[in-house]
Amino acid sequence: MVINRNVxxxxxxxxxxxxxLDFVWIKYVPFPFGGLGNSIAVWAVVAFLLTFRSRWTVPAGILGAIVCLVVAVPSYYLAATLIQGDALANTYNVTALLWMGSGVVAGTVFGAAGVLARTGGRLRAAAAAMPGAVLFAEATMQLTRVGDPSYETADTVGYAAVLIALGMAVTVLVGRSWQQRGLALLLALPLTAVGYVLLSLTGFR
Structure with a gap:
């Protein structure tokens, strides 16, 4: 099938x-925007946008998003090897495997959401809220660090603001009308709470 070949x-x-590109972004783009390269939420949004912009079915979208995120992990470490001489073993060590496992989970959720946000149905608004919600959840985690002496308050707040602005922008991008965008933002609130809990459980802080 053409769809499968495209995937x-x-x-x-x-x-x-x-x-x-994520490694290059981290290495050369200054903070707070450079912090987006270390964002698990940004990778999830990339998976969402990949399937949202493609004409794939839900199963194909899930597969495509998983492949994208899993392949991105060794690609990141390979870029680090080529650019700054990091060990090639980083492409397949335990940390890399854990990130690949996270990519399978994120690809399943956000790959499906990207297709559903495009194809319509009763789940469209909730699916369209997903990318904004995961960015808002990470911003919330950043804001919980305010007052922690291990983190600079100005940097933390600045990075959280970037995440929130990006979440708003993605929600506007994927919505087809202002009514849909408003509903997606409303649904993003409870989804942000869910995302915050899940990110906390993974130890992502």
Whole structure:
């Protein structure tokens, strides 16, 4: 099928680009915007947008998003090896495998959400709220650090503001009308709470 061929090509290519460009972003873009390269939420949003912009079915979208995120991990570490001489073993060590496992979970959730946000139905608004919600959840985690002497308050607040602005922008991008965008933002509130709990359980802080 044409759809399956598209997934087989587009998903791994997107993963290679995501991983390599993410490392370059972290290395050369100053904070707070450079912090987006270390964001698990940003990778989830990339998976969402990949399937949202493609004409894939839900199963194909899930597969494509998983492949993208899993391939991005060794691509990131390979870029680190080529650019700054990091050990090649980082591409397959325990940390890399854990990130790949997280990519499977995130790809399943956000790959499906991207397709549903495009194809419509009763789940469209909730699906469209997902990318904003995960960015808001990470922003919330950042704001819980305010007052912690281990973190600079100005940097923390600045980065949280970037995440919130990006979440708003993505919600506007995926909505087809201002009514849909408003509903997605409303639904993002409870989804943000869920995302915050899940991120906390993974130990992402």
């Amino acid at each position: 087989a090509v587009a998903a791994p290519v997107a993963g290679v680009l995501l991983g390599a």
